[in-house]
Amino acid sequence: MAELQKGLEGVIAAETKISSIIDSQLTYSGYDIDDLAENAQFEEIMFLLWNYRLPTQEELEELKEKLKQYMTLNPRVYKHFEEYATDDVHPMTALRTSVSYIAHFDPDAEEETDESRKNRAIRIQAKIASLVTAFSRVREGKEPVKPNSDLSYAANFLYMLKGELPSDTEVEAFNKALILHADHELNASAFTARCAVSSLSDMYSGIVAAIGSLKGPLHGGANEQVMKMLSEVKSLDEVDNYLDKKLANKEKIMGFGHRVYKEGDPRAKYLKEMSRKITSETGHNELYEISLAIEKRMHDEKGLIPNVDFFSATVYHSMEIPHDIFTPIFAVSRTAGWTAHILEQYRDNRIIRPRAKYVGETNRKYVAVEER
Ligand code: ACO
Numbered sequence: 001m002a003e004l005q006k007g008l009e010g011v012i013a014a015e016t017k018i019s020s021i022i023d024s025q026l027t028y029s030g031y032d033i034d035d036l037a038e039n040a041q042f043e044e045i046m047f048l049l050w051n052y053r054l055p056t057q058e059e060l061e062e063l064k065e066k067l068k069q070y071m072t073l074n075p076r077v078y079k080h081f082e083e084y085a086t087d088d089v090h091p092m093t094a095l096r097t098s099v100s101y102i103a104h105f106d107p108d109a110e111e112e113t114d115e116s117r118k119n120r121a122i123r124i125q126a127k128i129a130s131l132v133t134a135f136s137r138v139r140e141g142k143e144p145v146k147p148n149s150d151l152s153y154a155a156n157f158l159y160m161l162k163g164e165l166p167s168d169t170e171v172e173a174f175n176k177a178l179i180l181h182a183d184h185e186l187n188a189s190a191f192t193a194r195c196a197v198s199s200l201s202d203m204y205s206g207i208v209a210a211i212g213s214l215k216g217p218l219h220g221g222a223n224e225q226v227m228k229m230l231s232e233v234k235s236l237d238e239v240d241n242y243l244d245k246k247l248a249n250k251e252k253i254m255g256f257g258h259r260v261y262k263e264g265d266p267r268a269k270y271l272k273e274m275s276r277k278i279t280s281e282t283g284h285n286e287l288y289e290i291s292l293a294i295e296k297r298m299h300d301e302k303g304l305i306p307n308v309d310f311f312s313a314t315v316y317h318s319m320e321i322p323h324d325i326f327t328p329i330f331a332v333s334r335t336a337g338w339t340a341h342i343l344e345q346y347r348d349n350r351i352i353r354p355r356a357k358y359v360g361e362t363n364r365k366y367v368a369v370e371e372r
Contacts, residue, residue: 013186026185037267046125046336050343064152073134085135091132091325133161137161148165161321173315177333179333181329196209199351210338215327218252227326228323254309264305271308276288279314
């Protein structure tokens with residue numbers, strides 16, 4: 001049997017044309033992330049990840065139309081939210097439930113062709129934005145906001161979340177954040193999605209499984225934890241004290257480290273610049289200064305670099321987005337990647353079934369319960 005690789009580190013477990021990380025450079029289907037982050041719309045990225053090519057003008061318009069059409073939720077979903085949209089249900093827990101629930105209203109749920117699956121990817125991508133925003137509003141006792149057909153995907157998300165039209169700067173920053181989080185090769189949640197559908201289970205099951213994986217603080221859940229840390233640090237003078245204690249206890253500092261990137265995460269520089277700009281525009285400069293001090297200490301002492309989650313926290317906080325909605329936003333963006341991985345897995349499927357090295361007891365004999 002092959003040697004055990006804890007955490008599957010370095011193991012090649014799939015072939016993909018969706019994205020690659022080579023020498024700390026991230027590309028989506030051959031396009032450099034820098035090029036895409038600077039120039040593209042998130043809708044083009046969805047198409048790229050699903051089809052391995054950018055859309056024509058006509059294809060892009062058609063996709064945007066479908067997204068807007070599918071953003072409307074069945075009224076029963078809002079009713080469903082009333083049962084569990086409370087402060088003690090984490091929005092990622094709610095999202096896991098609600099994505100599973102909307103499968104009930106998909107009229108083609110059992111149709112399994114590449115075309116119907118691609119359409120299902122559009123449907124889920126559209127509805128996940130509505131689910132996250134409607135949950136957040138219902139929880140606050142507000143009416144859900146219906147999508148606005150004049151707005152892009154990024155703008156519609158912010159509009160449905162807050163109930164007011166976002167500024168151009170907010171839309172530009174949010175569109176970029178969605179692009180930067182859309183896919184990341186064989187990350188834990190994409191692999192989870194691929195495992196789930198490798199039994200030929202349906203796309204909703206794959207997305208529900210992926211949401212569960214993303215929720216953890218070692219993956220997407222880190223962005224909410226970064227904000228918790230920044231609020232605990234409170235002021236620039238407290239950074240060293242705070243980190244001394246955490247590091248002495250061998251605790252992980254959220255938003256740092258990466259399995260693949262050791263030199264630098266190519267996405268982090270954009271979020272850092274966005275954070276600098278937006279914290280200064282919204283009077284949250286100290287949060288940015290604290291972030292820089294943490295970054296410096298982690299680099300100097302541990303040789304660790306900020307990952308995509310570190311500066312995204314202050315960006316979303318400055319946009320007045322509730323902290324527990326940060327990870328659901330990651331899910332909204334990563335749905336493009338998850339659905340792409342699911343489509344790719346179906347196209348060349350073999351059930352994912354590795355082996356485990358047994359390290360438990362051996363040669364035991366059953367003893368009747370009354371004799372134990
Ligand atoms: N804070 C302190 N020490 C750390 C951190 C951190 N954030 N990350 C890694 N280290 C240390 C570990 O303690 C370990 O030290 P040791 O060798 O002395 O025991 C060493 O660096 C290697 O760390 P591992 O946890 O083995 O690295 P792995 O590749 O398994 O994990 C991970 C990567 C999960 C990202 C890890 O760095 C971590 O837990 N980071 C904090 C959580 C986080 O930010 N997650 C978001 C990841 S990016 C994303 O999913 C979007």
